[in-house]
Amino acid sequence: MISIPSYLLKALLPALSFWLLVITSHATPVFEPLYAFDRSPEQPTAKLIQASDGNFYGTSYYGGVGGGTVFKINSTGTLTILVKFTGNNGTYPTAGLVQDSAGNFYGTTEYGGDSDLGTVFKMTSSGALTTLVSFTGINGSYPSSELVQGNDGNYYGTTKGGGSNDSGTIFKITPDGILT
Numbered sequence: 001m002i003s004i005p006s007y008l009l010k011a012l013l014p015a016l017s018f019w020l021l022v023i024t025s026h027a028t029p030v031f032e033p034l035y036a037f038d039r040s041p042e043q044p045t046a047k048l049i050q051a052s053d054g055n056f057y058g059t060s061y062y063g064g065v066g067g068g069t070v071f072k073i074n075s076t077g078t079l080t081i082l083v084k085f086t087g088n089n090g091t092y093p094t095a096g097l098v099q100d101s102a103g104n105f106y107g108t109t110e111y112g113g114d115s116d117l118g119t120v121f122k123m124t125s126s127g128a129l130t131t132l133v134s135f136t137g138i139n140g141s142y143p144s145s146e147l148v149q150g151n152d153g154n155y156y157g158t159t160k161g162g163g164s165n166d167s168g169t170i171f172k173i174t175p176d177g178i179l180t
Contacts, residue, residue, distance in 0.1 A: 034077040041069040041081060046096035046146065048073075052103055053125060057082075059093035059107060067091030067112060070105070070123060082127030087112050089131055090119035095146040097123075098155065100175065106132075106155055108143040117141035117162065120155075120173055132177030137162045139179060140169035147173075 037044065041063030048056040055072045063069045064084030068091060073079045085091045090109030097105040105123045113119040113134030118141060120133040135141050140159030147155040155173050163169040172180040 068093045094144040110144045118143045133179050
């Protein structure tokens, strides 16, 4: 066995570290997708959230029956579609979800609902969907951004159209669906 004096090791360590960095930085990273989208769901456009159950939840603009989906995926790549938007319950979710302390999710669809001007929905982790608001134009239309939960427990969001000047609105909605 060869013995190297400690003063020599201390002197060589920075040089060895540099060359190890150079050698490893030229390695080609390997990228394997966790899940590759096909026709159902497809076109996820919003960020994923990691929920309190450890799974990741997201929305896709198309898929399901054509109007988008809410899905969950675990860390090993198993995807489950929880909601298929059909028109009456909303279509084309473009924003991500937000989760409350009880484990429910809140989100928006850009179109669909009673007037085809978008919705705000609440969903359980098993996919039971409740439409809280169908936008009418007067109260806003075409919500496309993620909701934010305020310190007061209510949710806040924006619409691209509607309101008194048809230039959009900022709205507040309670967890039970009362819209301001």
